[in-house]
Amino acid sequence: MTTNKLIVLSFLISLPITVVGQSFKGTVSDAVNAKPLPYASIGVKGKSIGGIADADGRFDIAINKAAPTDTLIVSYLGYASVKFIKREISQSAYQIKLSPGALQLHEVIAQGKREIIPIGNQKASGQYTGWGDYKSSRGRLRGVAIETNELPLKLAKFKMHMDACEFDSVRFRLHILPLAGGYSGNLKAELINENIFFNVNKGQKWVSVDLAPYNLVIDESIVVAVEWLDAWVKEEERDESYKLTISLSRKEGYMFIRNTPEEPFLPTKSKFSPTMYFETYKPGNGGVE
Template identity: 30%
Template structure:
């Protein structure tokens, strides 16, 4: 019987109350432009969502949420904004995010004696899966998945430049799926600060499956020897469902005691860890 990580990811659906919490996320500058796909999460709880392309968001209230809970609004390249959940209950808010000053990454000339290397898992088999399995026909539960994350821990054995990211999609019922690619530093065995300030998104169309590649050479991403990182995907949006397909899945080997993945239901929920190894890898160029 196939084991689905989705059951661990999502658990039981939230009980919807009559009230919906909503608002809009805009840039805190003269343009007041929307911040598309900003993440909205309740600190330490599996509640929140992702804004749409116009920066608008909404998610169900719940008796499990307190007025004093912290709501954290984030966008890649922006400073986080914090407010109390009680403020969302009182009004439809406009939340403004200030841009985060970016430290320009040093452009380096690649070392002449580079060696191609793979970090991660290139196999496509596995009995564990991450994705939207069993919820694709339920639009309410599909919305609840917005903002969930799934990541794998990697360690570079040598100094290296990152060429590209690769993920294997085994099933995909959607006309369009939008995911965000994230790279985290690791502190105390947990994902910490983001390593890139650019918002890197994957858009899969027409039920696209198989290996999906993202060219990362323009971002000049480098890892030091022995550096631990987390490579993660965040669920941003999905449009359309094909009746003949039942799931969106990324396979993973489970158990895999020497490897670890993490999941979290929303952008500010607590992390959950499992001894598994997903079909995700990086092509790198390393040197001693």
């Protein structure tokens, strides 16, 4: 009897630790004004484990496949990241507060009439890439490498062609990273330091995002990618997933894929690459149209 009691007691003592170790949950907010940080990224460094917070900064990430020594990183563009070691996670829920970082913007002298220089893939084909059920696809990403010798360039607009959007509305986050030696998938830190969100509506084909307010200048080849954050649809029964797909161009190139925030990008060379491009112009020729 004594042995059985000890076994039960040991199980009860270890149960909370086991439950906590299976998931990492809580909220992410601004340390200064306490406002929630929507769609904050949470991931295990170097592994395909993680996800994103919801529109209110709440998250619940399964980490049962992470090793006790793995590092979890909570991040948000424009803010200092916070790190946790899995074996040290002891709370049932965390209130994570991220501190804003200093924004560093390129200075651009605007003068004269600007000549628009498109870079990237402008023509869509009948091929496509994309996702199905948004509940399992939130946080997944598609991108393309854009190489150009017309440098430096100021980014005026980002454009993307949708093959299909059956949701009433979908929210994306834009990512721009330096290509450098990125064909290995090990891309460097983002070139932008704040979140650029945009929505796509049901049936929409061409999507255009105004980048003028962000004052972005590139002086190297880049990878541009979009991350699926959220989706909305009217309540109705449907046996199959809603389709959300991005058109591919017939231009050979590298497609970049990532499923969770802290895993390496997976670059794949293909005869078809995502129909995404920028309207740009040379700094110093940035007069208002």
